[in-house]
Amino acid sequence: MFDVQTIETEGLGDRSYLVDDGEVAVVIDPQRDIDRVLDLVARRGVRITHVLETHVHNDYVTGGPELAKETSAAYVLPTGSDVEVEHVAVADGEVIEAGRLRLTAMHTPGHTHHHVSYALADGDGDAGAVFTGGSMLYGATGRTDLVSPETTDELTHAQYHSVRRLARELPAEAQVFPTHGFGSFCSATPTSGTSSTVGEQRKVNPALTQEEQQYVDTLLAGLDVYPAYYARMAPINRRGPAPVDLSMPERVDPTELRRRLEAGEWVVDLRERTAFAAGHLTDSTNVELGTNFVTYLGWLYRYGAPLTLIGESEEQVAEARRELVRIGIDDLAGAAIGDVESLADGQLLRSYPVSDFAGLAEAMSRGPVHVLDARRNDERANGFVRGSQHIPLHELADRLGEVPQGEVWVYCGSGYRASIAASVLDRPGRSVVLVNDPYEAAGKAGLEVRPSDA
Structure with a gap:
């Protein structure tokens, strides 16, 4: 047998x-x-x-x-x-x-x-x-x-x-x-x-x-x-791929981390999405370390660009490195490890609110709200929040100019991709609200438009 x-x-x-x-x-x-x-x-x-x-x-x-x-x-x-x-x-x-x-x-x-x-x-x-x-x-x-x-x-x-x-x-x-x-x-x-x-x-x-x-x-x-x-x-x-390397990347101190952020390099914060929303370094991108991490970071990343990770622990960074080598992202520029306040080294942190579809419905009842749908085309075809703008996450970096300044509420199918999109949008001149909620809740909140209704 x-x-x-x-x-x-x-x-x-x-x-x-x-x-x-x-x-x-x-x-x-x-x-x-x-x-x-x-x-x-x-x-x-x-x-x-x-x-x-x-x-x-x-x-x-x-x-x-x-x-x-x-x-x-x-x-x-x-x-x-x-x-x-x-x-x-x-x-x-x-x-x-x-x-x-x-x-x-x-x-x-x-x-x-x-x-x-x-x-x-x-x-x-x-x-x-x-x-x-x-x-x-x-x-x-x-x-x-x-x-x-x-x-x-x-x-x-x-x-x-x-x-x-x-x-x-x-x-x-x-x-x-x-x-x-x-x-x-x-x-x-x-x-x-x-x-x-x-x-x-x-x-x-x-x-x-x-x-x-x-x-x-x-x-x-x-x-x-x-x-x-x-x-x-x-x-x-x-x-034939090179032998796998799972060693820890070089540690980056707060001064060097700030230099990389100011230079526009890829700095990815691995923390949970609501923790990132509550406080993060300006110009950092949130890709929460979880089941979808490697798919979406790999989808958005420009291969060959310097990539620095921000992690709460060595174990978190090591797990991210393992995920990344599976798709050929081998040469990490380094990792900053610790709590975000220490890594900020006196610099002010940015933050944005987190809500759900019920909160979005309440905001829309008070007046016009700009809503961004970060899902794929096939998901959008089955229904969407009425009046929402559609830019799939993987297209967002190249279409930022299409998103108006001011307040933007961002949603997806679960909150995961929306959290990445929110971190990309969160720059001076724009106020972001993350809809951290399963898309099914949009219908319960009376926000969904289906193809048959259009």
Whole structure:
């Protein structure tokens, strides 16, 4: 029998897997911070012989080459991956044997042209599991527009047939282990559930319940923007990433921190959004360290620009550094650690109020209020606060001139993106109010306009 251990990277919505037979192990789609894998291997007392990739990843920097080198394992990628690092290319139907484990490569194009899934069996039995990467997800499929606009339609049709092949050739009881789909933008549509089988997917997966053209049209219509850093990931993975560095960045004192702020450098405050609102350094940006941290900082950051972190503790900065190396932000300019009053070193702190949708409704009842919606286009299409201006967060830095001076109330789907937007807007001449509230509360407050009402 085999055992599957999941290594979850919640901030990117991805999962890596360690599969072993009690002695020998393979790793599938490892993240760059390979210490998590090595710790798990040590706890299980197994030996890695193969590191497998389902595809060249677009949403994170792989840890595959370094893990393979560290463990003297074979590094396996699909034929056609076009990578420069030393590897073993595997084609459709080829079998990888690792101890009592047998993994059969199944070419499942769609997410990329070269994408494969790995059907797992122990001994000569039927496949008991399949590692589907960005192909068959839980109630969804991987997005098909990450390679190029010219190939999106072709890959969408391919994705449909790939998922149908998995459902046709694998037993209903085979467990499905996707890499993407737990909040990842690599999913074409929202996923559902945290575990599944091939049989269950036959009943709910759109590629298995819709006719081909309906599936294609629905998927293409649902594709919206994805993080800007995605464009950098595949080239890094093809060249081969540098060894991971999780060391603490250089400490920055208050004088140097002020110089960097005044010079317009990227200074990111990791604190919780309401703490930042209550008091922060002028010109600093708030990206709260949490589940969405790496996605949105990576989306907004200009790669190569000096980046300094403000953290309340070394542990907070270390966690942020781990998140950032996963998307190739390696060269931090430093970190200022401590309470914000000490870091201000006598300089006045800025602040802005925090409210909710009920508070916004009350303010609007008293007179005109400028409201900014920082959500994506697809969210906006389903409803919005009446009279609000729409600038998605990832466009805000380039469109600041469109936001009027004076008081601005900012909202999103939960308050997280609105807090980033508020920190970007919070400059002399403008008064910001953060709406720190789930968007569902807008309807309860009588503020929402739906498409059917427009």
